[in-house]
Every structure is written in C-alpha cells, then in structure tokens.
Amino acid sequence: MFHGADKAVEALLRGQESATRLKTVLEHQMRSSVSIEPLFDTVLDSFSFALSLFTSPDTQPHRESSQSKATPVTARKSPKKNRHGEEGLEQYIHDSPIPHQNDRFTWRKYGQKAIKTSSHQRCYYRCAYSKDRNCKATKRVQQIQDSPSSVYRTTYIGKHICEVNAFLQLNDDINNGSKMIRFDTVDQAMPELVMPQLAPVEQQAIAIEEDTDQITNLEFDINDFLVDDDDQLWAYQFPPFSPGNFMFLDDISGFDYNPSHV
DNA sequence: CTGATTTGACCACA
DNA sequence: TGTGGTCAAATCAG
Numbered sequence: 001m002f003h004g005a006d007k008a009v010e011a012l013l014r015g016q017e018s019a020t021r022l023k024t025v026l027e028h029q030m031r032s033s034v035s036i037e038p039l040f041d042t043v044l045d046s047f048s049f050a051l052s053l054f055t056s057p058d059t060q061p062h063r064e065s066s067q068s069k070a071t072p073v074t075a076r077k078s079p080k081k082n083r084h085g086e087e088g089l090e091q092y093i094h095d096s097p098i099p100h101q102n103d104r105f106t107w108r109k110y111g112q113k114a115i116k117t118s119s120h121q122r123c124y125y126r127c128a129y130s131k132d133r134n135c136k137a138t139k140r141v142q143q144i145q146d147s148p149s150s151v152y153r154t155t156y157i158g159k160h161i162c163e164v165n166a167f168l169q170l171n172d173d174i175n176n177g178s179k180m181i182r183f184d185t186v187d188q189a190m191p192e193l194v195m196p197q198l199a200p201v202e203q204q205a206i207a208i209e210e211d212t213d214q215i216t217n218l219e220f221d222i223n224d225f226l227v228d229d230d231d232q233l234w235a236y237q238f239p240p241f242s243p244g245n246f247m248f249l250d251d252i253s254g255f256d257y258n259p260s261h262v
Numbered sequence: 263c264t265g266a267t268t269t270g271a272c273c274a275c276a
Numbered sequence: 277t278g279t280g281g282t283c284a285a286a287t288c289a290g
Binding site: 115116124140 | 278279280281282283284
C-alpha cells in the first residue's frame with residue numbers, strides 16, 4: 001500500500017456512511033424535510049478525496065468532483081501586498097459551474113470591478129464578521145468561462161478568524177455541565193478554516209415516521225465523525241462546521257466508529 | 263429604519 | 277501609468 005492508504009480508507013468509509021444516510025433519507029423522502037444534496041456532495045467528495053490519494057499519494061490532495069474542483073494555492077508567484085501590507089496570504093481556488101456560495105461562511109460584497117483580461121466582472125467579498133471579529137478572510141468570484149459550459153472561479157484569500165473568536169467567546173459563555181471533546185487545538189484547525197467545506201450538512205434533525213409508527217430521530221453532523229484523537233485527518237482536511245472544534249459527548253453516545261479496526 | 267449592495271473614486275504595486 | 281483591490285457614499289431592499 002502507499003502512504004496515505006489509511007486516509008483513503010477513511011474517506012471511503014466516510015462516503016459509505018454518507019451513502020447509507022442518503023439511502024435512509026431517500027427511503028423516507030416524502031416525510032422528511034432533510035436536504036439530500038449535502039449528502040450527495042459528501043459522498044462525491046469523499047470518493048474524490050480517496051481517489052486523489054491514489055493518484056497522487058505524495059502530495060496534499062485536493063478535492064475534485066465532476067461538477068467542481070478546488071485547488072489550494074499556497075505559493076504565489078509574487079505575493080502581492082494588500083493595502084495593509086499583508087503578504088503571502090493563503091489562497092484557495094474553487095471552480096464550479098455555478099458561483100460557489102454554499103461554503104458555510106457569511107460573506108459581504110464590498111466591490112465589483114471589470115477585469116481587463118476578462119469580459120466578466122469580478123466580485124469582491126469579505127467575511128461578514130470582518131469588523132466584529134477582525135476576520136480578514138476575503139473571496140473573489142469571477143466567471144472565467146462563458147455559457148453554456150460557464151465556469152465561476154471563487155478564490156478564497158486569508159484565514160477565517162471569526163470562528164475562532166466565536167469559539168473563544170462561546171467557551172467563556174458555556175457554564176453548564178455538558179462535557180466537551182476538543183478534537184484539536186484552535187491553532188491546528190486554523191490553517192484550513194478558509195478552505196471550502198465538505199457538503200455543509202448543518203445540524204439537521206430528521207423526524208422520520210416509520211411504517212411501524214415508530215418515531216426515529218436522527219440527529220447528525222459531519223463533524224460527529226471527528227472522534228479519533230490519534231488521526232486528525234478529517235479535522236485537518238475538512239474543518240468542523242461549528243465554531244471551534246468540539247462536540248458534546250451527548251451527541252456521540254453509542255458512536256462505534258474506529259478506522260483502525262478496518 | 264437598518265442592513266446589504268452598488269458603484270465611482272482612490273490607492274498600491276508592478 | 278495601467279491594473280487590480282479596497283473604500284465609502286449612495287442606493288436599494290426587507
């Protein structure tokens with residue numbers, strides 16, 4: 001096997017788990033309000049991630065699907081300082097047929113400009129919490145290919161500080177007796193916070209009425225799988241959706257997932 | 263009324 | 277000096 005095989009296996013397991021959930025949702029679709037699109041995306045992303053490990057085991061894989069692709073750009077040819085003198089900010093490019101909007105973060109448009117090399121205008125967005133939480137993350141969206149096969153390029157620049165700040169604030173506010181698990185430190189999670197997320201499956205509560213009149217409550221979150229302290233693959237590759245990197249023990253009671261057993 | 267978007271002007275860099 | 281990125285006032289929408 002190659003370096004990263006364990007990660008590939010985990011990705012495949014993750015895809016399998018999402019497919020199973022998708023099946024459950026589809027079987028009860030008529031009575032469920034849960035969106036299945038995030039689950040589709042999760043399945044596709046998981047398999048794409050695993051495949052990328054097989055095809056380029058020695059490099060940090062980037063996620064790619066039939067509909068879109070995302071490419072981290074860590075080294076700019078000539079890091080251009082912005083007007084505040086910051087340079088070398090991490091970039092992440094995401095190409096898709098539609099503008100990449102469902103990326104968990106809240107953006108505020110602050111500019112739009114015609115670009116000389118393109119017939120389409122470029123839109124500039126910054127984190128909606130840029131002022132409140134001093135978050136410097138920005139993104140640019142530009143159509144780089146005309147219809148019918150139009151392609152929108154979303155370039156994420158900088159790291160989201162807002163979630164960390166929100167987490168710290170939340171930590172101060174938490175005074176109840178709930179037990180938490182920290183998956184990693186804030187600093188460890190930080191480098192990837194700007195990256196596009198796996199299908200942003202928000203905390204969804206499904207109330208599915210079974211044929212047997214049995215009520216089953218399925219409450220899940222992608223991050224519920226980030227329980228392996230020894231291998232922080234998913235915490236690194238797919239940062240959590242909730243502020244900070246913690247979850248309540250109540251959420252994972254009965255959880256029985258251990259990749260090392262596979 | 264408030265928050266979000268638009269848009270022309272300004273600024274920094276190559 | 278041209279180009280791309282950001283600012284901020286004006287405008288729009290809920």
